[in-house]
Each structure stands twice: as C-alpha cells, then as structure tokens.
Amino acid sequence: MNITYVHASKYGNGATVAKRFRDVMAAKGITVDVAHVRQADPQHLPPADLYVFSSPGRMGKPIGVARRFLRRVTLPAGTPYALLTTEAAPKPDKKSGQLPSAESLDRWQRVRPIMTELLDAKGLHKVGEDRILVTGLRGPLEDGWETKVDAFADRVVAVPGLLD
C-alpha cells in the first residue's frame, strides 16, 4: 500500500504536516512518498493507491503553484485523492470580537473547493479532506495540529477498499 503526497508548502508548515502524515502512516505499514509540487511531474505521478494534495491558502485560493500543478495533473478517472491544506485561522472582528460566520468564511475561503473543482473535473474521486490551521500568516501551526493530522490519517485508512 502506498500514498503519493504532493504539497506546495512555502514557509514549511505544510511540509511539517506532510512529514507527520508520512510518519503516522509508516507506523501503520503504509509508505508515503512526499514531494513538493516543484519536484513532482503532474503528468507522470508515480503509481499509488491514494494521492494526497496539499496547498497553503492565498487570497482565498490555493497558492498559484498548486493551482497550476493541479490543472496539469494527469491520472486515470476514478483515481482516489484526498486534500489536506494549511489555512489561516479565522480572526475575530477587531470591533465586535466576533469570529466571522461560517457562511461569510465559505464565500471568501475557497482553497479546498477550488482544488476539488480542478480534480473532480478530471473524474478523480475525493475520499477525504481536512485543513490544518496556522495561527499567523506564515505559521506556526495551531495547537493540537498533530492530533488533527493523526485523525485525518485514521479516516483515510478507514475508507473501505482503499488501502486494505
């Protein structure tokens, strides 16, 4: 069983998340090959049982290098994939102290929806997604991020027929 994990980390947080995912999966007997988008050829990705794609957020979208990579990904229709992004934690409004509503966040923050649109348009099959938050624009990762990555790995492993 093996997973190819391609990320577009700029400041290192997404690379740290990828490493954790790789180590957690290794403990389950699953090999994860991690690469940065700049080191991977989207048209000749190595064979894998699952592809995980990860991008940091930029102005509500995946970072440009990730969008360009995902546009060029060539994999057979039906190939399973999952998304594990790093995104900025929502900030409370300076005046009201209130966090933005889920509705207004979803309007602005379209990192995973855009990644999903690009891959679903190729007939790929999403089996899971999550985001790990960073507390400042360049990090660090939120408290408890390791637990979130571990839970994501557990959910991926539990997808029927995927990695067993």
Ligand SMILES: Cc1cc2nc3c(=O)[nH]c(=O)nc-3n(C[C@H](O)[C@H](O)[C@H](O)COP(=O)(O)O)c2cc1C
């Ligand atoms: C100019 C700039 C714009 C950003 N815009 C967003 C955004 O729209 N949404 C978001 O979730 N994160 C945004 N971020 C924060 C990134 O999510 C964060 O830098 C990234 O997750 C860190 O991951 P990395 O260390 O792997 O690059 C922005 C960061 C920068 C520097």
